[in-house]
Amino acid sequence: MSDxxxxxxxxxxxxxxxxxxxxxxxxxxxxxxxxxxxxxxxPAARPAPALLAPTERRRAPDTVAIALxxxxxxxxxxxxDPRELASVFACTEGDLAINDYMSETLxxxxxxxxxxxxxxxxxxxxxxxxxxxxxxxxxxxxxxxCQDTFGEGLLETLVQAHSSGxxxxxxxxDIEARGPLAAMQPSRGIVGASVVVAPGACDTxxxxxxxxxxxxxxxxxxxxxxxxxxxxxxxxxxxxxxxxLARGERRTLRLxxxxxxxxxxxIDFPTRNDGSWP
Amino acid sequence: xxxxxxTAYSVACGAGIGVPALADALRERRSGLRPNDFTEVPxxxxxxxxxxxxxxALPARLAEWECRNNRLAWLALCSDGFFEHAVAARNRYxxxxxxxxxxxxxxxIGATEEAYRRLLPDGQYPEDLRRPIVHTPHSLGDFVREALxxxxxxxxxxxxxxxxxxxFAQAERLLRLGLVDAAIVGGVDSLCGSVLFGFNSxxxxxxxxxxxxxxxxxxxxxxxxxxFALLERDGANGPWLLGYGESSDAHHMSSPHPQGLGARxxxxxxxxxxxxxxxxxxxxxxxxxxxxxxxxxxxxxxxxLFPAGTRASSTKGWTGHTLGAAGIVEAVIALIAxxxxxxPGTLNARELDPDCGPQIRLLNETTDVxxxxxxxxxxxxxxxxxxxxxxxxx
Numbered sequence: 085m086s087d088x089x090x091x092x093x094x095x096x097x098x099x100x101x102x103x104x105x106x107x108x109x110x111x112x113x114x115x116x117x118x119x120x121x122x123x124x125x126x127p128a129a130r131p132a133p134a135l136l137a138p139t140e141r142r143r144a145p146d147t148v149a150i151a152l153x154x155x156x157x158x159x160x161x162x163x164x165d166p167r168e169l170a171s172v173f174a175c176t177e178g179d180l181a182i183n184d185y186m187s188e189t190l191x192x193x194x195x196x197x198x199x200x201x202x203x204x205x206x207x208x209x210x211x212x213x214x215x216x217x218x219x220x221x222x223x224x225x226x227x228x229x230c231q232d233t234f235g236e237g238l239l240e241t242l243v244q245a246h247s248s249g250x251x252x253x254x255x256x257x258d259i260e261a262r263g264p265l266a267a268m269q270p271s272r273g274i275v276g277a278s279v280v281v282a283p284g285a286c287d288t289x290x291x292x293x294x295x296x297x298x299x300x301x302x303x304x305x306x307x308x309x310x311x312x313x314x315x316x317x318x319x320x321x322x323x324x325x326x327x328x329l330a331r332g333e334r335r336t337l338r339l340x341x342x343x344x345x346x347x348x349x350x351i352d353f354p355t356r357n358d359g360s361w362p
Numbered sequence: 363x364x365x366x367x368x369t370a371y372s373v374a375c376g377a378g379i380g381v382p383a384l385a386d387a388l389r390e391r392r393s394g395l396r397p398n399d400f401t402e403v404p405x406x407x408x409x410x411x412x413x414x415x416x417x418x419a420l421p422a423r424l425a426e427w428e429c430r431n432n433r434l435a436w437l438a439l440c441s442d443g444f445f446e447h448a449v450a451a452r453n454r455y456x457x458x459x460x461x462x463x464x465x466x467x468x469x470x471i472g473a474t475e476e477a478y479r480r481l482l483p484d485g486q487y488p489e490d491l492r493r494p495i496v497h498t499p500h501s502l503g504d505f506v507r508e509a510l511x512x513x514x515x516x517x518x519x520x521x522x523x524x525x526x527x528x529x530f531a532q533a534e535r536l537l538r539l540g541l542v543d544a545a546i547v548g549g550v551d552s553l554c555g556s557v558l559f560g561f562n563s564x565x566x567x568x569x570x571x572x573x574x575x576x577x578x579x580x581x582x583x584x585x586x587x588x589x590f591a592l593l594e595r596d597g598a599n600g601p602w603l604l605g606y607g608e609s610s611d612a613h614h615m616s617s618p619h620p621q622g623l624g625a626r627x628x629x630x631x632x633x634x635x636x637x638x639x640x641x642x643x644x645x646x647x648x649x650x651x652x653x654x655x656x657x658x659x660x661x662x663x664x665x666x667l668f669p670a671g672t673r674a675s676s677t678k679g680w681t682g683h684t685l686g687a688a689g690i691v692e693a694v695i696a697l698i699a700x701x702x703x704x705x706p707g708t709l710n711a712r713e714l715d716p717d718c719g720p721q722i723r724l725l726n727e728t729t730d731v732x733x734x735x736x737x738x739x740x741x742x743x744x745x746x747x748x749x750x751x752x753x754x755x756x
Binding site for chain 2: 091093176177178183186187188190191194195197198199202203204205206207208209211212213215216218219220221222223224225226227228229230233236239240243244246247264265267268269297299341342343344345
């Protein structure tokens with residue numbers, strides 16, 4: 085490997101959000117991921133994002149509802165105006181429910197496809213609603229990379245934050261599969277995860293990341309008891325990163341970028357007594 | 363920004379497979395559009411269909427990825443010597459030092475649609491389509507990664523019709539940070555029911571071959587295409603990526619910002635990154651879909667931002683709107699304009715909309731094209747403009 089590949093870049097996590105049915109929101113999720121609290125037994129209902137008009141909240145596709153919820157919470161916790169942020173939307177499978185609807189309708193009565201469901205079927209639907217809802221004219225992107233979708237999404241967010249010198253928003257999510265397609269992409273439940281990543285620290289910074297790409301296949305797993313909270317969802321590979329943020333202990337984490345490439349991160353945290361960086 | 367060299371590029375679309383074939387079609391004003399013969403249920407429209415896909419199976423080693431979209435990707439990979447250039451770059455830099463960033467809007471959803479048409483009585487997929495990799499958006503990126511033996515960053519971008527323009531921006535950032543030494547960018551989108559009947563449901567599909575910027579235009583013609591470009595810091599020859607600009611409309615899911623605010627931001631950011639003024643641009647390949655709203659808004663933006671001497675046109679009368687592949691196809695057309703010394707006109711349009719300024723041309727013109735801009739605007743208000751130069755320094 086060449087020397088340039090081993091150079092680390094530094095970034096800070098200035099805002100965080102996580103949502104899954106049994107860990108609905110970072111204030112609930114963080115103590116559960118630390119092992120300090122049990123996850124609620126009753127799964128939470130799908131979030132209803134305040135960004136959408138009341139009539140749209142109920143009708144919004146699951147992908148849009150979860151993405152807007154975690155994006156808004158991450159921006160709040162970072163104390164940033166969403167209109168200022170370029171964003172990266174990462175979703176492994178797209179809207180599996182709409183894909184099922186589209187494929188079924190096309191097989192039976194193609195001329196009756198719903199125009200709204202069609203324009204909601206694009207991979208960037210959630211990103212579109214987010215920028216419309218917040219009035220954000222900064223660029224967004226929307227990507228996928230099978231089991232490495234979260235890793236590629238986080239990499240692109242880190243790269244954008246570094247190259248623009250500005251905070252950048254990552255929004256990662258996947259939903260439950262429906263119909264015959266579920267046999268091919270058996271994603272379960274709803275998971276949304278979001279961070280605001282910035283090149284510099286601020287009052288809200290909860291972690292520092294020194295990151296690089298590296299050859300390899302050994303991805304860091306989540307603790308088994310935590311993994312069960314998102315098991316079966318296509319965005320489950322995001323969990324080790326959020327577990328590390330919740331636990332607040334210095335560690336090195338490896339996420340997949342492709343079958344033989346990793347995003348390697350040394351994550352550390354402000355010291356407890358005075359909040360300075362070690 | 364520091365310009366990047368485009369050391370190889372390829373294209374396959376309804377108007378031609380390979381750069382020389384597309385250049386000939388452009389010069390001779392031969393459209394690749396034909397009456398819709400793709401859908402089983404009739405739909406009166408014209409399509410940019412790539413001939414021969416049905417008859418050209420993937421090599422056996424890639425059979426797992428078999429589907430129309432990946433066949434079209436393979437066709438474009440094998441065009442213009444691109445495969446050999448890509449493999450040479452992989453061998454030169456290392457398989458982990460070449461990023462793969464590809465765009466698509468629907469990837470291989472056509473395979474999922476087919477599975478639903480052919481479901482077994484018990485509701486299961488037919489045996490031959492029980493391959494999860496062709497029922498996921500990253501089907502395209504994963505296929506090309508495997509086909510080229512790459513071992514680095516590999517990602518599929520889906521921002522609708524700006525997808526395969528935005529890949530240039532993402533690749534530039536990866537190169538600038540030193541994470542890779544080269545990047546293969548591009549995109550592929552193939553005909554499928556989702557887009558034909560989807561755009562039909564939005565009443566955006568034209569019953570006749572699309573007429574971009576015509577006063578009587580009546581919608582888009584959908585096409586399929588694939589294309590690739592190899593980006594390096596330098597190389598023996600090839601044109602240059604001088605700049606790019608990205609923005610969001612923040613306005614509507616399927617309709618552009620009425621004043622084209624997002625489009626303006628993207629164009630201005632591309633010029634700014636290249637440190638060039640609008641007068642440096644010789645030719646603009648417009649998004650020009652032939653939808654009422656896009657062409658009206660884009661025509662006004664161009665009339666406002668550029669001098670009368672800048673030539674601008676939409677080439678969708680040749681290729682159709684190739685959606686997630688439009689960015690790379692029209693990037694290649696901009697490169698053809700620079701290489702061949704002519705600015706394509708606007709095929710099928712007869713009388714320009716009064717919104718058009720003097721920049722938008724109907725006829726091809728022989729002219730020195732040193733700098734070319736290409737616009738790609740997508741659903742969800744995603745805009746991207748790319749700026750290319752024949753030479754590194756303008």
